[in-house]
Amino acid sequence: MTTQRHRGLTEQAAETAVDQACRLLRLPTVRAQFTDIAEAASREQMTYRGFLAELLMAECDDRNRRRSEHRIKAAAFPRDKSLRAFDFDANPNIDPAAVHTLARCDWVNKGQPLCLIGDSGTGKSHLLIALGTEAAIAGYRVRYTLATKLVNELVEAADEKSLNKTIARYGRVDLLCIDELGYMELDRRGAELLFQVLTEREEKASVAIASNESFGGWTKTFTDPRLCAAIVDRLTFGGTILETGTDSYRLAHTRNRTEHQA
Template identity: 85%
Template sequence: MTLPRQRGLTEQAANTAIDTACRLLRLPSIRNEFSDIADRAMKDQLTYRGFLAELLMAECDDRARRRSERRIKAAGFPRDKSLRAFDFDANPNIDAATIHTLASCEWIKKSQPLCLIGDSGTGKSHMLIALGTEAAMAGYRVKYVLATKLVNELVEAADEKQLSKTIARYGRVDLLCIDELGYMELDRRGAELLFQVLTEREEKNSVAIASNESFGKAHMFRRTRARRCRNSTGSASLPPRFQMSPGRPPRAVVSSA
């Protein structure tokens, strides 16, 4: 389709032409905002280049926002949680400065792991979702899943001979958030399958885990990890921890093991 081009378009004809062109070029933000931006440009006496820059930046900003929304939706968070809404006063053992350092996502860029450990009600899930949301907004692919749901999916995949494909799918995201590890006991098979997911991601992509138990106690991970260490030439390492238990000072270590 070729749009008619002529000089001296009326205001209404110009608006119609802009609307049609934006639809063809798939520029919804410019189509929705060009009139307001044009009015502001005239008021501020912008040059043609300045006006064009305002239009293009509006489109770029809106596309970035929509991409963030898609990544957050794809992550599968059960509810909206943000760092801004977290009550640091309710748990003074959590260092706000450390949390905001984690929100910079530098540890995800370096493919490092994070474990949030604390009792019920200390805000582990809130923090996990909030940090995952920050990562999605920063451009990372994120996936949130409950530990029991992940294990059940892995068991079904193993029974259907689809385990490798399932593990690979969880291995592709930049950040895998595993919540509520420790609230329900895993049998040996479930622990082994979950450990395969962690092994697949080790030193490749980040994993963030929220647990009410230390990894030394969490559902056979001690024995599973010990067996893997004996069968490998290298030494496996547990994720760095952020301690969220009341009465203890917080710890946040995101350096390579």
């Protein structure tokens, strides 16, 4: 089969042909930018290959941008928060280098957990959303939820005999961001369902949580000491703890575990 070549086209006919071909091949960026890139190529005396590369790279860049926007939208963040907008000077307890290392998303790729622990107003939620956004931009599937909202959804799903389906839906994302853990007490059933989500997620899936309570204070959220210790272990083993407050939350966790083991 030979390809028919259209020789001797006028400029107007060529532009019409390009427009039609872009519609057929679903190349909206090439269609929108073809004229400008063609004029720039003429001015800069680009080769045909250089001109074609510019067109294709523009299409690829725009597709990546649209895919990132789609993943960010699918994450259901309550508001836009970025690392660029975070005021590190307002909280000297937070190490900018550590945060920007987390923004590379190696921990998401490895399926490791992240805990943002500190007092109210210290930037936990901002960082949680910002790092989740960075993960979405990097190509990972992300989902944001409040701890109480997640538990209520799980309890409702269990009542409606659709718990496995709900857990599977959360298990398909690469990073699950849970905000405001520790703001209210969870009954045993709710705590057990949350633990089930945390433990039954795929091996390479990450969890990031933000909590205003030290690990030692999680007994107010999870009243069963053994279940509390199991949840803390799941959210800290092999992961990163980023303290945004002034208290030593890590030591509080150590004391808490020692007391339960005793």
